[in-house]
Amino acid sequence: MECDMNLDGALDREEFVKFISRMTKDTFMTVSQGLIIALAAAPTVALLTKRSTENVPGVGKVVEKIPNSVYASLVTLVVIALQQGSEKA
Template structure:
């Protein structure tokens, strides 16, 4: 539960996740290419790796990486020293700009799954009283258990919807 609450804190969690993903990808590309900074070709490969990590590790829909033209434009905006390559700090800034919308979508999905679903469950618990067989079982469950079951069902429903698309 502590991890869930940490994710709901928002900005700090997103910044840590972006930094962790960025550092991992930057180090991997730097070690493979043998260069200190990332040129455009290395940068685009790193964008693909970042989006692969985002799709693997963060809840939410599948996110397609941006087009090469978008990456090139954003690279020029983030290249502070105008050397045509991005160093580690420029790369982190680049990734923050590139993934801002992605993390907003993930955060909205977490809020729906972890705040709205339990609230909805508790509000609708009384509605199950009249359902034969199910109503008595639901009424005997503690509120926390019932809310957890409904939240789990919502999360599973969200994930199944993502797999179909």
């Protein structure tokens, strides 16, 4: 309704472009923030937490045996799963 400038009940090409621009602007920002968190921040945080948990009794021995790339991938997958879960709720 807001994008129907000539009030004919249908969207012509220009009105449709305006409608899509409005709809995708917020979505683009949300997706971009999610990708930054999932692909940049999560692996960095994972490696930092791995180093800090290596000295914890019981857990440290297990964490030391896991390669950094596997540990970072697992944490990143968990972050992505949490993001998708919160989007659906």
